[in-house]
Amino acid sequence: MSACLFCRIAAHEVPAQIVAETPELLAFTDINPQAPTHVLIIPKRHLGGVPDLTDEHAGLLAHVMRVATHVAQASGIAASGFRLVVNSGPDAGQSVAHVHWHLLGGRRMAWPPG
Ligand code: 5GP
Numbered sequence: 833m834s835a836c837l838f839c840r841i842a843a844h845e846v847p848a849q850i851v852a853e854t855p856e857l858l859a860f861t862d863i864n865p866q867a868p869t870h871v872l873i874i875p876k877r878h879l880g881g882v883p884d885l886t887d888e889h890a891g892l893l894a895h896v897m898r899v900a901t902h903v904a905q906a907s908g909i910a911a912s913g914f915r916l917v918v919n920s921g922p923d924a925g926q927s928v929a930h931v932h933w934h935l936l937g938g939r940r941m942a943w944p945p946g
């Protein structure tokens with residue numbers, strides 16, 4: 833059994849509120865939402881963070897954008913707008929070492945982020 837929480841969610845070993853699933857990706861609601869819509873998009877295969885992504889992952893990255901748009905449309909925030917965030921490393925506040933995209937929307941976002 834993997835020690836990585838998001839690998840375990842991807843394997844359906846840890847329950848999550850799944851909003852989209854493809855052979856490569858899983859999208860599920862964040863347990864501590866920071867906006868009315870707060871969904872995490874993860875690759876099912878373990879990748880630690882942005883520095884682990886290479887040209888090999890170009891298709892995966894395009895797929896993340898497609899799934900994000902699909903989830904935004906299904907959540908009714910495609911027109912009002914949304915933010916896709918990847919925290920990478922300690923200064924960015926990455927707390928789970930399995931790369932993930934935060935899809936946030938349903939409220940006005942501030943810039944710059946905190
Ligand atoms: P990070 O801080 O690494 O950018 O984001 C990790 C996110 O994972 C946080 O927003 C946190 O709320 C979420 N999270 C942590 N543990 C769980 C969990 O067990 N289930 C779900 N659905 N989200 C989690």
Ligand code: ZN
Pocket residue numbers: 836837838839840877878879929930
């Ligand atoms: Zn993992």
